[in-house]
Amino acid sequence: MELMSKNDLRNYLLSEGFSIVAKANSGISIFDVLRVENRNFFEQISDKLTNESLLLNKIGEIDMFFENENIVLPVNFEDIVSDTFSQNNVKEMEAGAAIKHTKKILKTLKGSFKFDALFKSAVKANFSFDKTIINTFSTELLGKFVNDGKINKGATHYKDMINNDLYVIFEIAMTHNFSVEFFDSNNDLVKFNVADAKKNTTGDVTLKNKQEFDTKIVFDNTDKKAVFAFKAAHLDYKGTYYKLSSEKHKDLEDIGIPSLVMDALHIFKNDEYKTKDEFLAALKENLQESDYQQYNETFVEYSKFAKFVIHEETKLKIRSHEDFWASTDLAIEIN
Numbered sequence: 460m461e462l463m464s465k466n467d468l469r470n471y472l473l474s475e476g477f478s479i480v481a482k483a484n485s486g487i488s489i490f491d492v493l494r495v496e497n498r499n500f501f502e503q504i505s506d507k508l509t510n511e512s513l514l515l516n517k518i519g520e521i522d523m524f525f526e527n528e529n530i531v532l533p534v535n536f537e538d539i540v541s542d543t544f545s546q547n548n549v550k551e552m553e554a555g556a557a558i559k560h561t562k563k564i565l566k567t568l569k570g571s572f573k574f575d576a577l578f579k580s581a582v583k584a585n586f587s588f589d590k591t592i593i594n595t596f597s598t599e600l601l602g603k604f605v606n607d608g609k610i611n612k613g614a615t616h617y618k619d620m621i622n623n624d625l626y627v628i629f630e631i632a633m634t635h636n637f638s639v640e641f642f643d644s645n646n647d648l649v650k651f652n653v654a655d656a657k658k659n660t661t662g663d664v665t666l667k668n669k670q671e672f673d674t675k676i677v678f679d680n681t682d683k684k685a686v687f688a689f690k691a692a693h694l695d696y697k698g699t700y701y702k703l704s705s706e707k708h709k710d711l712e713d714i715g716i717p718s719l720v721m722d723a724l725h726i727f728k729n730d731e732y733k734t735k736d737e738f739l740a741a742l743k744e745n746l747q748e749s750d751y752q753q754y755n756e757t758f759v760e761y762s763k764f765a766k767f768v769i770h771e772e773t774k775l776k777i778r779s780h781e782d783f784w785a786s787t788d789l790a791i792e793i794n
Contacts, residue, residue, distance in 0.1 A: 476690050477632060483564045483685040489596050490520045493626045493691060494619050518616055521627055525608040550585050554641060557584035561639050561678075564687070568635065568680040570664025577651045577659065581641035588634045589677065592684065595630040598692050602769040605694070607704070610765040621765070626691035633684040636667070640675040648674040693770040701738035701762045702731045711761055720750050735759060 472479060480487065494516050552560075558574045565571055605627075611617065619625055641649040653668045656676060660666055667677040703724055712721055723745050732738040742758055743751050 472688060477688040478691065479688050480686060483567045483687045485567050485683055485685055487517070487628065487631060487686040487689060488520070489594060489628055489631060490522070491628045492518050492521055492523070492616075493628065494518045494616060495624045495626075518619075521605065524610055524614045524617065524620060526611040551642075552584050552586055554578070554581040554584050557586050557639055557641075560586065561637075564634075564637065564685050565662075565664055565678065567685040568662075568664050568678070568683050570660065570662035570678070570680060572656075572661075572664070572676075572678070573659040577656060578641045578649055580643045581649055582644050584639055584641045587638045588636075588687075589638050590636040591632055591634050593630065593632055595690075598629050598769050601627065601629055601692060602767065605767050605769070606764065607706075608764075620694060621696045623694065623696055625694045627694060627769075628689050628691050630690040631686045632688040633686045635681055635684045636677070636679045638675050638677040650674050651676070695768040695770055697766040697768055699763055700731050700733055700766050701735060701759070702729060702764060703727065703758070703762050704729055707761050711757070714757075716754060716757070720746065720754060723747075723750075735763075738762065 558578075561574075562571070610620070614620070616625070643649055650672050651674070653666065653671060653673055656668065656673075657666050660678075663683065664678050664680045667679045668675075708721055708724075712718065724742070727741055727745065730741070732741060738759065739755060742755055746754070
């Protein structure tokens with residue numbers, strides 16, 4: 460397995476389009492919406508001077524912005540076991556930093572380990588993700604999902620949405636299996652008794668070590684995964700448009716619009732109109748005057764959609780934090 464320096468890992472993750480989570484988290488999922496924190500004028504100036512940028516807050520899932528209470532988020536994610544990703548890990552970390560980071564992941568996986576009992580002499584460490592799972596969802600399908608929905612203007616963060624302050628997670632990198640090996644001051648690997656190590660392991664995490672003595676401690680929790688990196692797409696609001704979609708045809712019939720009226724509009728079903736005036740002109744051309752006068756406001760209400768462009772290759776420049784991942788200048792604290 461090829462181990463990398465922290466700087467090499469930073470460059471690798473950046474080239475792959477990932478942002479790193481400052482604290483490995485089991486509560487991060489595809490479709491989570493992240494909001495850029497509010498920054499006043501002086502804070503923005505400070506950000507520019509210190510080359511820092513975004514602090515993101517998780518505010519919920521994307522379906523919170525839609526009016527339809529029965530809307531169902533897609534579930535056809537693709538799971539990929541990434542051997543390539545797992546081969547790019549960190550070598551020669553300071554031992555204390557490695558222990559601190561390992562404890563955070565163990566906490567996420569509902570476990571703990573008493574490092575002091577076995578590794579007091581350690582001065583540096585190698586850290587490895589032994590099995591990384593990439594969970595991803597097509598940004599093309601994400602765009603279709605967002606643009607086909609009826610936006611709820613009463614949603615708490617609706618203004619953030621149209622102000623282009625929101626990002627949607629579409630890919631996550633997670634693990635339930637990782638390992639650490641420690642070196643002493645002579646640069647020799649620290650050997651430990653596996654039975655003693657297991658006694659110092661508590662919670663839902665187990666050790667996968669099989670032999671009596673070992674130099675690499677291997678942690679695992681098959682029931683829970685820790686997300687340590689993700690990709691997020693920027694929601695770029697482009698205004699509104701009007702469309703009588705197939706789904707809206709059914710909704711309009713359900714609220715009592717006569718079938719004969721709906722049949723008259725079949726000719727331009729699913730056509731998009733950039734403005735309300737263009738849409739009304741199409742209605743007027745295809746409806747009897749009495750039907751137009753009676754139903755045009757209802758048609759406008761049911762046919763107005765928000766238009767978003769999904770930017771997949773978003774470069775997030777993130778506010779740094781004082782922990783191992785923060786040294787990559789990509790660490791994100793998701794509150």
